[in-house]
Amino acid sequence: MRIYKVGGAVRDRLLGKPVTDIDWVVVGATTEEMLAKGFRPVGADFPVFLHPKSGEEYALARTERKSGRGYGGFTFHASPEVTLEEDLIRRDLTINAMAEDDQQNLTDPYHGQRDLEARLLRHVSPAFAEDPLRVLRVARFAARYAALGFTVAPETLELMRQLSESGELEALTPERSWKEISRALMEDQPQVFIEVLRACGALKVLMPEVDALFGVPQPPAHHPEIDTGAHTLSVLQQAALHKQPLTVRWACLLHDLGKGLTPEEEWPRHIAHEFKGLKLIKAVNERFKAPRDCQELAMLVSEYHTHGHRALELKPSTLLELLQSFDVYRRPQRFEEFIAACEMDARGREGLEQRSYPQADYLRGAATAARTVAVQPLLEKGFKGPELGEAIKRERLKALKAYKENT
Template sequence: MQIFKVGGAVRDRLLGKPVTDIDWVVVGATTEEMLAQGYRPVGADFPVFLHPKSGEEYALARTERKSGRGYGGFTFHASPEVTLEEDLIRRDLTINAMAEDDQQNLTDPYHGQRDLEDRILRHVSPAFAEDPLRVLRVARFAARYAGLGFTVAPETLELMRQLSDSGELEALTAERSWKEISRALMEDQPQVFIQVLRDCGALKVLMPEVDALFGVPQPEAHHPEIDTGLHTLSVLEQSALYKQPLTVRWACLLHDLGKGLTPEEQWPRHIAHEHTGLKLIKAVCERFKAPKDCQELALLVGQYHTHCHRALELKASTLLELLQSFDVYRRPQRFEEFIVACEMDARGRKGLEQRSYPQADYLRGAAKAAREVAVQPLLEKGFKGPELGEALKRERLKALKAYKDAASA
């Protein structure tokens, strides 16, 4: 029996990056031998075991063969005869197909170390094209390592293009797709993930609503970058630069979908795109079964982002409606995430990345003024039920008028 550290742990050590997850491969062992040494089985589809002390995962070396559509359409074969090289060749990228023993002696049959040095994301073998999930994984690695200068090898991009055209991407489950998408959006350069998906034709299949934004012009006075797709990438880039959470990044990606529905004769204007985009945002969220908080924020940002940009001009009554829509009294954090998503939208414009966004603090102040209206005096005056709600609304409106007056003085 031989045990090797494989995959990401080897790759990241060679890159000088922190190693978090460690995968182990066991060569020359049987299931019975693993059990006899105290390992606990966890894999339903293929032999994976938990170490009796560390709890880390150890997998028997295995080969795989395509047997159906999608990510799960494989049959696996594990036996003591399977070599380390045979196990590594089934992996996605050469930089993930290296192994090392306990002395850090490297096994690198597919030149992963060379590709690390050359900053290339390259597939290990033609079997890459058998797994559609790898399109998303490679795009995610491109987003992770773009800052180090990594790019996707042309021949790998071509295989990804073939996979995108084959119909295999449609076989991916919503859960598997969302896992990759959500992880990719939290990488250092999530805009690269979207760009790589577009380069290989996968964006058109997975998120046609986002793909449709490229080539759609906007007024140059507000959007020097003009192209709505490029603007979306820039907004996503800003959200990563400012270390925003997943909810905000997801909202940034989807906020302008309505512009993809604007008839060409109306370009570059996009009248009521906030409302026309809601059905598209909802469709994308449902397609990937995005978590509820991501769905809610994306819809709210899509509907109200132009309200935020015009915050200083809004009437007190419109301000109150906006605050009510977000339930700022019970869910202040959601309103804060809305504000920062809108700020990312404002900064995601060519040459305007550093400009100030006074609307953010103005809206925070408005929310504070409305929240500080006390309920107790109204209860003491005998208000209850619907009348209490109306009285509270009147007092909040009064507070917002006072806030506006003070802010403009």
């Protein structure tokens, strides 16, 4: 039995990056031997075990063969005869197909170290094209390591293009797709993820609503970058620079989908794009089974982001409607995330990235003013049921009028 550290842990150590998760592969062992040493089995499809003390994953060396469509369409074979090189060749990228023993002696049969130095994301073997999930994974690695100068090797991008055209991407489950998408959006340069998907034709398959934004012009007075797709990428980049959570990043990606529906004769104006985009966002949300908080914020940001930009001009009654729509009294965090998404949208414009956004503090102040309305005095006056609701609304409107006058 020989044990090797593999994959990301080896890659990140060689890059000088912190190593978080460690994966191990065990060569020359059987399931019975692992159980005898106290390892706990967890793999349903192939033998994976948890270390009795550290809890880290140890997998028996295995080979795989394509047996069906999609990410799960593989037959695995694990046995003591499978070599380390055979195990490594089934991995996605050369930089993920390296192993090292307990003395840090490197096994690198597919030149991963060379590609690390060349800053290339290159597939290990033609079997790469058998797994559609790898299109998303490579795009995610491109987003993660873009700051280090990594790019996708042309021949790998070509394989990704073939996969995108093959219909295999449609076989991915919503859960697997969302796992990759959500992880990619939380990388330092999530816009690179979208750029790579677009470059290989995968964006058109997975998110045609986002792909449709490229080439759609906007008024240059408000959008110096003009192209709606370029603007979306810039907004996403700003969200990452400002360390926004996943909910905000997802909303930033989808906030302008309605502009993709504008007839060409109406360009560069996009009348009512806030509402037109809602059905598209709903479709994307359902396609990937996005978490509810992501779904809700994306819909709300699309509908109300122009309200956010015009916050200083809104009538108190419109401001109250906005606050009610977000249920700021019970869900203050959601309104805070809406404000963040609006600010990222304002900053995601060429040359305006450093522009101040006074609307943010104004909206926060309005929410605070509305929240300070006390219910108890109204109860003491005998209001109840629908009448109480109307009385609270009147008092909140009064508070917002005072707030606007004093700001």
